[in-house]
Amino acid sequence: MSDILLEVKNLHASVEDREILRGIDLTVGRGEVHAIMGPNGAGKSTLSGVLAGKPGYTVTSGEMLLDGESLMDLSPEERSWKGLFLGFQYPVEIPGVTNTMMLKSAVAARRKALGLPELSSAEFIKLLNSKLPLVNMDKSFLSRGVNVGFSGGEKKRNEVLQMAVLQPQLAILDETDSGLDVDALRIVGEGVNSLRSSDNSFVVITHYQRLLSYIVPDVIHVLYNGRIIKTAGRELAAEIEKRGYDWIIKEANEQA
Amino acid sequence: MNRLRVDKGLAYSDVILLREGADAVWDISVAAGASLQLTFIALASGAETLSCEISVAFEGEGGQCLLRGLYITRDSADVSFRVNMVHNLPRCTSRQLFKGILAGSSHTLFDGLIKVPAHCIGTEAYQENHNLLLTDDCRAQSLPQLEIYADDVRCSHGATFGRLDADELFYMRSRGIPEPEARRLQMVAFASEVLEGVPEGIVTQTLGVLEKLL
Numbered sequence: 515m516s517d518i519l520l521e522v523k524n525l526h527a528s529v530e531d532r533e534i535l536r537g538i539d540l541t542v543g544r545g546e547v548h549a550i551m552g553p554n555g556a557g558k559s560t561l562s563g564v565l566a567g568k569p570g571y572t573v574t575s576g577e578m579l580l581d582g583e584s585l586m587d588l589s590p591e592e593r594s595w596k597g598l599f600l601g602f603q604y605p606v607e608i609p610g611v612t613n614t615m616m617l618k619s620a621v622a623a624r625r626k627a628l629g630l631p632e633l634s635s636a637e638f639i640k641l642l643n644s645k646l647p648l649v650n651m652d653k654s655f656l657s658r659g660v661n662v663g664f665s666g667g668e669k670k671r672n673e674v675l676q677m678a679v680l681q682p683q684l685a686i687l688d689e690t691d692s693g694l695d696v697d698a699l700r701i702v703g704e705g706v707n708s709l710r711s712s713d714n715s716f717v718v719i720t721h722y723q724r725l726l727s728y729i730v731p732d733v734i735h736v737l738y739n740g741r742i743i744k745t746a747g748r749e750l751a752a753e754i755e756k757r758g759y760d761w762i763i764k765e766a767n768e769q770a
Numbered sequence: 771m772n773r774l775r776v777d778k779g780l781a782y783s784d785v786i787l788l789r790e791g792a793d794a795v796w797d798i799s800v801a802a803g804a805s806l807q808l809t810f811i812a813l814a815s816g817a818e819t820l821s822c823e824i825s826v827a828f829e830g831e832g833g834q835c836l837l838r839g840l841y842i843t844r845d846s847a848d849v850s851f852r853v854n855m856v857h858n859l860p861r862c863t864s865r866q867l868f869k870g871i872l873a874g875s876s877h878t879l880f881d882g883l884i885k886v887p888a889h890c891i892g893t894e895a896y897q898e899n900h901n902l903l904l905t906d907d908c909r910a911q912s913l914p915q916l917e918i919y920a921d922d923v924r925c926s927h928g929a930t931f932g933r934l935d936a937d938e939l940f941y942m943r944s945r946g947i948p949e950p951e952a953r954r955l956q957m958v959a960f961a962s963e964v965l966e967g968v969p970e971g972i973v974t975q976t977l978g979v980l981e982k983l984l
Contacts, residue, residue, distance in 0.1 A: 621946075
């Protein structure tokens, strides 16, 4: 087991022939939490989509390795089995498919792919119930359609619940704080923190510093115009909160 | 012709699995205060042709009629439903919910009429027809017709044609659900409104047919 969990090298990606990522380099060590910050349109969501294998993006060059293995030719489900998890900025509503149905299917597929024995219904329900307190959800959520009629906070808590059940090695949280009030932010933050360990890593994508006071990162990257233009320690978040991104962009331009 | 009469104040419900060559013409009457729920399931493949005609009339006020239909077609199958919902008396309620999942080069038709003469006030009549098209070659037709001559009625109709939602699909795949299974879940979700309360044997048969569309 290497100490490096995610390695992104000179990654270029486009949407409909428009280049969005213009050479991303990112190395995330096992057990680390990295934050990716940046202004609107910097390419933050594109990066998370490309890593998770969302259709519609074309990787034109570069590499992305999870635990030393290339993600490039893997389907989204294969990436998930390898331990990648994407927390959606806008979790999708799926009427008619309950939370339990989706998670049961997800857990079964994952265990099969990893060569683990199938869980019985009772074991699965036990697993699910054991994760509910983490996000302060009651059982009634499980029998509702996936995210259907959920408030903003409930949707994000549901993302954390799914993450807790799937136990990824690498969780990419795309603007998990958007649309959350303070209480929901705290529950989500505590949920994420309780899943942190020396084996798994997080990439937290966010506009604002406020989520990072709950999920404290080891490293902060600033993404701008499809490139990471600054990498620093956690203290950078407070500075960005105070001074915005302009000075970092200016600094990067002067270096270029 | 199948004649079905629901007597005054009674409730009746049934599920009909349509078969090629079997009589699929239904002449239904609903008496005062009676309530009927009929569910039609059409699973067609190969060059099968299933065609179902349903006429409903009310014999007394306060009658209720719910018609549900699910058609799942593949290959070059052809399925048609023609519904004639005649609100010939005041204060009766009807609802039509027909859903189709089409694959291959199959063709379907939903031709539904709601008729409300001028004296039939207090009528409630709703009609929905939703179609999920899995291939480029299949074709779903919907002909909703409302002939409403009365005031003080509540009527609506809606028809939709769509494909499996790409965002839902990616969401489920990102959780590790293999694409065919995610598609199957989407189709089951689409059909579930019609399959609710249907006997297990027919549900199992229907879900088995969905597997063949993956």
